Amino acid sequence: MYPTGVKGTRDWTQISDVAAIPANAGSCSLSCYVRPGMTGTAWFDDISVVRVVEPALRSVLTAPVYRGRITADGPRLIRARVWVDLRDHDVQAQDVQVTGRLSGVADGKPHGVVTQQPKTDQGTIAPLTLELPTDRLPTGDYRLDIELVRTGGRVISTVSHRLTRLADNDQPKCTIDEHRRLLVDGKPFFPLGMYWTDIQENDLKLYAESKFNCLMPYGSPSRPQMDLAHKHGLKVIYSLKHWYAGSPECPPFIRSAADEEPLIRGRVREMRDHPALLAWYLNDELPQRFLAQLEAHQRWVAEEDRDHPTWVALYQVNEVGSYLNTFDVIGTDPYPIPRSPASMAAAWTATTFREVEGARPMWQVPQLHNWANYARSEKERKQGRTPTTEEVRSMAWQCITEGATGLVFYSWFDVKQNPDVPFDKQWSGLKELAAEIDRMAPMILSTDPVPQPGVKVNDGRPPAWLHWLARSHRGSLYLFAVNDGDGAGRITFRLPGAAARVRELSTNTIVPHDGPNFTVQLDRLEVRLYQIELR
Structure with a gap:
């Protein structure tokens, strides 16, 4: 966790953040520091660490995997994974039960009830899975209310999920199926792209000569820039990631959370029908103190655009579960070279998959950059190097074999400026890798059953x-x-x-x-x- 600090001459400023400590952590530390290369004097005072009370009930939909949507193709069962945590509540597991109730949003009509008793395993309450059938649900909107109820009927905590049974002929332009695949116009699509700063046609022409099929430009593109991407056959993951009041890169005209909603809704309405649009990029590593805003942005985008998913990227790999209500698709960004082994790509992807209970798509972010591009000192600059072609290929396939259904590499602008590898050399290797993954994409995304007993x-x-x-x-x-x-x-x-x-x-x-x-x-x-x- 790295809270946003201060620069320049400032009065006393409170800095705070929220972090999840892994359950198996033996210790943790808090450091107050000044970044290398900075000058001046810094004072720190009144440092405190406060334990946040954990909610008694937490749940995630594991089916359906995308916005609670139920189609003619499934899922056949609604599944909700449920965790009960009574450490901060004066009650024992044997004195509570978990109940799930499915009802229509419009009329409140009940469509199913399921109840389970929490069980302990070596002193820890084991997760529960609630299941309800979908085969008789008519088209419409539903609500699954999950309650933690104490003996005697008092409700301790409630979590709700929204679900929708789509009409059989309802086919959104871009959607996520139950195999966590992106479907574009009904066909499986493997996003294969890079981060960009801005869209320039000369770069697009060069990029379009490869099998990369999308890009994520940090600068929210104008409509003419989106037209250029479409002209060159490229899809755009559209960034809305700057528009959070209190975030480091927030524009000055956003002064409070109330300023965010009209801007988000307005931009989504403006761009949602553009043929180049693939998805929305909502978050670039913001910490948990922004969760309320992140959840609001996810809700606004989903309400305004039923045809395109949202994607976020986090370095907080062990905290991904806390962000589940803020995205449709998750990506984490392991950048190991040269400070860590390349195996970090597989480890982070596997951890991310566990954090989302295997129930959300992953578009991972493999490293292309030399850390020297971000060095704050000459020592740091000398320690950096660009990942080799072999390392990049291995890291990409590590992500795929651990469950990624898309890759968005970081970054195009780094490939153009990495100091130790000529652009033409690195770009040649990347084009070969993109062509390889593109050839294998139909197989990677195939849902044909593997003959039993498997491999x-x-x-x-x-x-x-x-x-x-x-x-x-x-x-x-x-x-x-x-x-x-x-x-x-x-x-x-x-x-x-x-x-x-x-x-x-x-x-x-x-x-x-x-x-x-x-x-x-x-x-x-x-x-x-x-x-x-x-x-």
Whole structure:
């Protein structure tokens, strides 16, 4: 957590923030400091740490995964994951129950009730899953009220979720399906893009020569700039991330939270029908003290635009669960090189997936930049370096094998200014990577069932440095395997049946196999993409 500090000559200024401490933390520290390179004198006084009372009840919809929407394709069950926390409440688990009630918004008509008793596991209250069927729900809006009720009927806490049963012929332009895939005009779409500062046509022409299909410009584009993106066949993730009163980059004409709503709603109405629009970018790493504003922005955008999801990026990877009501799609931004191992990409993606209970799409943000571009001292500048082509490829595939359904790299403007690698060299490698991911996108996003009993690695004991994903597509089995750089060795894959042929796609080589098994050497950072024909 890094609260916004002060610069210049200022009177006493209160600085505060909210952070979640991991449950397994042994200790934590608070540091008051001045950034390297700054001069002057700083005074700190009245430092305090206050424990925030945790809510007794917390819940997330795990089905449906997108804005509570139920379609003809599902889900067949509404699922809500529920956590009960009684540490700050004078009651025991055996004295409460959790009840979920589904009712119509317009008429209040009940459509189902489910009740469960919380259970403890080694002194901790285990999470609950509430389920209600959707097969008989008519078109309309619904409300799922989840109550924590004490013996005797007193309600301790309530959490509500809004749901909508869409008409069978209702197909939003961009939506998220139950497999966490973005659908554009009804077809699966893998967002493959980069962060930009602003849209310039010369850059767009160059960028459009690649298989990158979208961009996220920090400067909220004008309509002519959106037209340029559309002209070059590119989609835009539109940034609204600056418009939070009290945030470091908030424009001066936003002085309070009340100023935000007309601006957000107005801009969404202005741009929501543009053919280049892919999604809305609502948050760039704002801390938890902005949660109320973040939730409001999510609500306003969803009310104004039913056709495009929202996306946010956070470095607060262990706090993502606290932000669940502020986005439709999540991204976290592991930037390890050179200070940490490249395996940070897989670790952060896996943690993010757990934080959202596997129930939200992830468009991850892999590193392209040299940290020297952001150095505040000569020492920092000398310590930086640009990730190698091998590191970038490994980090991208680490994210994909751990569940990402989109990648937005950081950043185009860094690729143009990284001091240690010529632009043409890095851009050439990135174009190759984009082309590779684009070729594999139909397989990555495929929902065809993998033949049972699935794929096993090293008899069920895969090394920690291996990350892999199996997919079926048009009768073939595809296996994506990546080494995160923390080790190397031989890997034996056991397939769900005897193989007729195993082909490694990036090298177009046939791999020897023995019935359902094949063994390969996977060196540090190496990526292997296999197409397998089963007998």
